[in-house]
Amino acid sequence: xxxxxxxxxxxxxxxxxxxxxxxxxxxxxxxxxxxxxxxxxxxxxxxxxxxxxxxxxxxxxxxxxxxxxxxxxxxxxxxxxxxxxxxxxxxxxxxxxxxxxxxxxxxxxxxxxxxxxxxxxxxxxxxxxxxxxxxxxxxxxxxxxxxxxxxxxxxxxxxxxxxxxxxxxxxxxxxxxxxxxxxxxxxxxxxxxxxxxxxxxxxxxxxxxxxxxxxxxxxxxxxxxxxxxxxxxxxxxxxxxxxxxxxxxxx
Numbered sequence: 001x002x003x004x005x006x007x008x009x010x011x012x013x014x015x016x017x018x019x020x021x022x023x024x025x026x027x028x029x030x031x032x033x034x035x036x037x038x039x040x041x042x043x044x045x046x047x048x049x050x051x052x053x054x055x056x057x058x059x060x061x062x063x064x065x066x067x068x069x070x071x072x073x074x075x076x077x078x079x080x081x082x083x084x085x086x087x088x089x090x091x092x093x094x095x096x097x098x099x100x101x102x103x104x105x106x107x108x109x110x111x112x113x114x115x116x117x118x119x120x121x122x123x124x125x126x127x128x129x130x131x132x133x134x135x136x137x138x139x140x141x142x143x144x145x146x147x148x149x150x151x152x153x154x155x156x157x158x159x160x161x162x163x164x165x166x167x168x169x170x171x172x173x174x175x176x177x178x179x180x181x182x183x184x185x186x187x188x189x190x191x192x193x194x195x196x197x198x199x200x201x202x203x204x205x206x207x208x209x210x211x212x213x214x215x216x217x218x219x220x221x222x223x224x225x226x227x228x229x230x231x232x233x234x235x236x237x238x239x240x241x242x243x244x245x246x247x248x249x250x251x
Contacts, residue, residue, distance in 0.1 A: 005028075005030045006030050006031065006080060006226075006227075007030070007031045007033065007072075007075040007077055007078050007079050007080075008025050008030050008031070008032055008078075008226060009033045009067060009068055009078055009080070009081040009082070009119070010022055010032060010033070010035065010081075010082050011035045011036075011064060011067065011081070011082065011084060011085055011111065011115055012035070012036055012058060012083065012084035012085035012086070012111075013034035013036050013042075013045070013051075013084060014036040014038055014041040014045050015036070015084055015085075015187070015188070016187025016188050016189055016215060017084050017137075017185070017187060017215055017218050017219065017222075019045055020216065020219050021082070021084070021218075021222055021223070022034060022045060022049055022051060023045075023048075023049055024223060025223065025226070026049035026050060026051060027049075028223075031051075031075055032049060032052075033051060033052045033053075033054070033067070033070070033071040033074070033075075034051050034052070034053045034054070035053075035054045035055075035056045035058065035063075035064070035067040036055070036056070037055060037056065037057055037058070038055075042054075042055055052070075052071070054066075054067050054070060058085045058107075058111045058114070058115075059106050059107065059110060059111060059114075061110075061114045061117065061118075064111070064114040064115055064117075064118050065117070065118040067118070068081060068115075068118040068119055068122045069118070071122070077123075077124060078119060078122045078123050078132060079123075079133070079226075079228070080133040080135070081119040081132070081133075081134050082134075082135045082136075082222060083111055083135075083136050083137060084137060085107055085111040085112075086139075087103070087107040087108060087152070088152060088189055088190065088193075089103075089104045089152050090148045090149065090152075091148055091150075092147070092148050092150060093150040096150065096151050101151050104151040104154075104155050105151070105155050105158070107155075108137075108152065108155035108156060108158075108159065109156075109158040109159055112136045113162060115136070116136075116162065119132065119134050119175075120134070120166070120169075120170050120173075120175060123173070123175050124173075124174070131173065131174025131175055131176070131228065132174070132176070133175070133176045133177075133178070133225060133226050133227075133231070134176070134177045135177075135178055135179065135222055135225045135226060136159050136163060136177075136179040137159070137179065137180060137181075137182070138156045138159045138160050138163075138180065138181035138238050139152065139153075139156040139181055139182060140181055140182065140183045140240070140242045140245050140246050141153045141156055142155075142156030142157045142160055142181060142238075143160070143181060143238070143246055144246040156181070160181075163177050163179045163236060163237070163238060164236050167235040167236030171236075176225075176228075176231070176232070176234060176235035177235060177236065178225045178234060178235060178236070178238070178239065179237070179238040180221045180222055180225065180238070180239050180241050181238050181239065181240045181241065181242065182213055182217070182218055182241050183206075183207055183212070183213055183241075183242030183243050183245040183246075184203050184213060185212065185213035185214065185215060185217065185218055186213065186214055187215060200212065205250065206250070207242065207243030207244060207245050207250075208243060208244035208248040208249065208250045209243035209244055211243065212243070213241065213242070213243060217241055221239055
């Protein structure tokens with residue numbers, strides 16, 4: 001971390017994707033601000049990489065706004081913000097309770113909306129040298145029909161719609177809004193889906209490149225979209241990082 005590096009806010013920054021992303025960004029000289037609900041994991045990661053850390057519930061809009069505002073106050077600016085909060089619910093619609101649907105929409109869509117709302121207020125409004133990058137997480141389920149994914153598919157399709165509309169709204173301020181749509185990635189959240197060799201092999205076979213994703217596959221894409229030097233002319237896009245799942249059929 002350097003005193004003049006870009007300032008990046010990571011909501012859900014201690015998870016299976018958030019932690020390696022935080023380490024990567026800090027290692028590249030960024031000033032990282034972490035928000036997560038597990039205080040112990042948050043403190044450990046923040047101490048490891050020299051980040052500022054705030055314990056919060058990302059489903060609380062005011063808490064997300066407070067996190068982004070604190071980052072701007074501490075560092076004088078916010079250059080990028082990523083929402084890494086999410087869940088996986090694998091149930092058909094008829095077996096999904098209203099509470100399960102509400103929870104899925106809240107964790108995956110509302111948290112994304114709250115970050116867009118907060119970051120758009122905090123990011124510089126002039127294109128040079130201002131602007132900023134907001135990156136959200138979608139899923140292959142948001143763009144490809146998968147059985148028993150109705151709730152999560154609805155939430156992630158909402159994220160992609162949010163990306164396009166927010167990109168249009170904030171483009172005049174130089175703020176870019178994009179998303180990454182992964183296939184199955186090896187994280188604790190997806191652990192039960194690859195709990196055995198047979199289960200992992202079955203999942204890998206669905207991906208034309210013959211394997212499930214690793215966290216680094218996602219951090220590469222997220223870091224690219226955050227970096228104005230590499231993706232400064234990219235906005236309103238959802239980048240599929242899914243081993244070809246959504247567009248290519250395995251042989």
